[in-house]
Amino acid sequence: MKNVYITRIAKFLPNEPVENEEMEEKLGIINGKASKARRIILRNNQIKTRYYALDKEGNVTHNNAQLVAKAVEGLCDDTFNKSEIELLSCGTSSPDQILPSHAAMVHGFLKSGNLEVNSPSGACCAGMNALKYGYMAVKSDQVKNAVCTGSERTSSWMKSDIFEDEVAHLEAVEQQPILAFNKEFLRWMLSDGAGAVLLESEPNGKTPLKIEWMEGYSYAFELETCMYAGGEKLEDGNLKPWSEYPADVWGKMSLFAMKQDVKLLSENILKKGVASMKLAMEKHNITEDDIEYYLPHISSYYFKENLYKEIENQGLHMPWEKWFLNLQKVGNVGAGSIYLMLEELINSGKLKKGDRIFLQVPESARFAYSYAYLTVV
Structure with a gap:
């Protein structure tokens, strides 16, 4: 088995940063009325x-x-050309279409020559699953290098016209034409962007990071769906997919909008996150003393203090000085967030040889968690 190193990292954030007061102007107003939930959600998530x-x-x-x-x-x-890429592994929650796969479409834009593509599906963990596929491919010497990415383009999913059919339908049946909170919640949470890393079996580059190990855990066997798109959650907790609904109700129910069961999220995301964190740390026999930088992907600063408390409640400790976050500046980019955090940390000038970095990525879709442990070499 080969060693695997992150030797290059890059990001792309589109256009200019959008301030809180500009959001509704960009995404549009639903039913001609400014959102009452927006300020509450933004106050809790603290994204600027x-x-x-x-x-x-x-x-x-x-x-x-x-x-x-x-x-x-x-x-x-000049020293590494896109034609040299052997594997392209791309994770996202928001692919541009059902078929072809996301990585195939990226390859089409790159026009980089023949290579292998991989497109893990899912939510925030899709970016880490893309990284793990590349990690295993380089480690097993299947390829000499791999480019792995995490990205989201959810803004077009959150535009007001996505919900207009549903609001019109609610008016027609004499219901209050107010969008359900589980549909509006994510409008004020999500951001667009992409991050990418190059993996190689030699520690090239200015600040190479060795991937020591990666782990993943799923709690779908005991918890129902929490975040979803392309379906509707039924009263019994099951998810009914869009393909089982008549086409004429897809718009009336906003079936393709991203939705979140906020109550289920708050009850489980931190408890299962720390439980899986303990499993990963115990499996690899590390403690907080073996971590210089802790990079947890959180969707909102609402969870920051509570995550710290849950870590303490479950018998671990992670001092604040080890935490590294950039949510306030770039927003929640889902599968791309961990790449953007790591890119900022690498370019901060803070890292020194021997530093160890612990990555934690949760996804609320059906409660899955991904981990990686890196060393600066």
Whole structure:
């Protein structure tokens, strides 16, 4: 087995940062009324700026695959050409279409020559699953290098016109034309962007990071769906997919909008997160003393203090000085967030040889968690 190193890292954030007061202008107003939930949600998540692949008029400037292609191109220079990439592994929650796969579409924009593509599906863990596939491929000497990415382009999923059919339908049946909170919640949470890493079996580059190990855990066997798109959650907790609904109700029910069961999220995301964190740390016999930088992907600063408390409650300790977050500046980029955090840390100038970095990525879709442990070499 080969050693595996992150030797290059790049990001692409579209357009200019969007301030809180600009969000509704970009995404649009639903039913002609400003959102009452927006300020409450933003006060809790404490995100100050985010990025949208939309211009000033709300027109799309990049699709998801184009965002990723830009990030991948950021890995390349005179000493490493995109034609040298042997494996392209791309994870996202928000692919541009059902078929072809996300990585195939990225490859189409790169026009980089023949290579293997891999497109893990899912939510936030999709970016880590993309990394793990590349990690295993390089480690087992299947390929000499791999480019792995995480990205989201959710802004177009959150635009007001996505919900207009549903609001019109509610008015027609004499119901209150108010969007359900589980549909509106994510409108004020998500951001667009892409991150990419180059994996190689030699510690090249200015700040190479050795991937010591990666782990993943799922609690779908005991918890029902929490975040979803392309279906509707039934009273019994099961998810009914869009393909089982008549086409004429897809818009009336906003079936393709991203939705979140907020109550289920708050009850489980931290407890299962720390439980799986303990499993990973115990399996590899590490403690907080073996970690210089802790990078937890959190969707909102609402969870920051509570995550710290839950870590303490379950018998672990993670001092604040080890935490590294950038949510306030770039927003919640889902599968891309961990790449953007790591990119900022690497370029901060803080890292020194021997530093160890612990990555933690939860996804609330059906409660899955991914981990990676890195060493600066």
